[in-house]
Amino acid sequence: MAAPPVIEFRDVHKSFGALEVIRGISTTIERGSVVVVCGPSGSGKSTLIRMVNRLETPTRGEILVDGVSSTCARGEALRQLRTGVGFVFQQFNLYPHMTARQNVTLALRKVLGKTRAEADAVADEVLDQVGLADKAGSLPGQLSGGQQQRVAIARALATRPDLLLFDEPTSALDPEMIGEVLTVIRQLTHHGITLVVVTHEMGFARTVADRILFLDQGRIEEDAHPDAFFSAARSPRARQFLSQILSPLHTTGD
């Protein structure tokens, strides 16, 4: 039997009060693929990936991660699910009172029960992977925005997840720091990890993604290979979105 897809959305809905932000999404994300989720602001992109590791709970429908339903997972099962899924936030959310190394080792020690020596070895390895081996002893406040986001990526990589979710990883960065973060994410595509990236960086999407999901008003409006999406988007909403975001006045920073 073939391995189940990394993520399977089954008619997923999500409302916040009266506001329905996800209106019936069904799709699968294949192992090792790089999927970019884009769409206008308020289209439900962030909510969609935040439901995968249950930072939000779907109102209706079901999400399977590695064939196991995440929708009803509780306690230990939920913790186990989350350690297998790395999440990178727009605002980094590093722990400000801990050094870069401690940020990386915390979950290794407290969740996976590794010794300090084992955890430090992993931290050195993943910090090196994002090009910050020399910043292991720095506090987040002593790092630039780009460096903080790279530490956050290292932290997400520490538990060796099969799946990494990025929630607008470059939106809070100054333009000159976007490139360094995108470079790190691009390198991850060579490691066979499944990446789901919510981003407005269309240059990045075009060159790195295997697949683009364009969301509008809580639905998948277009699901296409980047070549097809950028040259011949079918839906009028996607064409309008692209014409706005790719206009000469808009810098993609990539």
Added chain:
Amino acid sequence: MNLPIDWSGVLTGPPLHWLLSGLAVTLAISLAASGIATVVAVLLSALRLSPLPPVRLATLGLISLIRNTPLLIQLLVWYFVGFGLLPQGLKAWMTGDHPWSVLPGQVSLFAPEFAASAWGVGLFIGVFLSEELQAGLNAVAPGQREAAASQGLGGWHTLTAILLPQALRNAYQPVVGQYLNLMKLTSVTCSIGLAEITYQARQIESFNSHAFEAFAAATVLYLAIGFILERLLLARRKA
């Protein structure tokens, strides 16, 4: 009128011994109550974050009860009622002979006076500490909790490794203030017979009527402890 001041009435003989043993007891009770207050504050913070509404409600009820009643009444209750409710064996053990646990001035760490005082003052200040920590917790960015959740950290580790250290940093000044309050509030424990500084000052007053000198000496001792404690705690922050 002239106040006849004679320091030899407090700085020699038995009064000097009493003051020094009072100082030792005040230091010991402050230390013990601080430990209890710290544990109580952390536990209350954890209970306030419980996913179960009845637990949160009961915690808020307890906090309200302790915050809104006088410490003196609470001490009297713990001493006269609380101690009586302990199991017989424990009571016998606590009032038994433990030479290693005896402080200067014949005060045993397990005597009902000491135990009720440490628990009473510790619980009282622990509640106020948890309020200060709560204010500090409210100032921690919501993304911190999400980051912890996304890494699979459980509630206890999230609280102790991520939220409380930041809450403590946010609320450091008021938290230091509560530990200073605690040290000063130990003076109330003289009312249940704990022989700390205030108790000894009163004893000197009834021994030789040197009221002014006795209470002046007590004031200087509290001031000195408070000053040193404050320096130590604030220096820690700068470090």
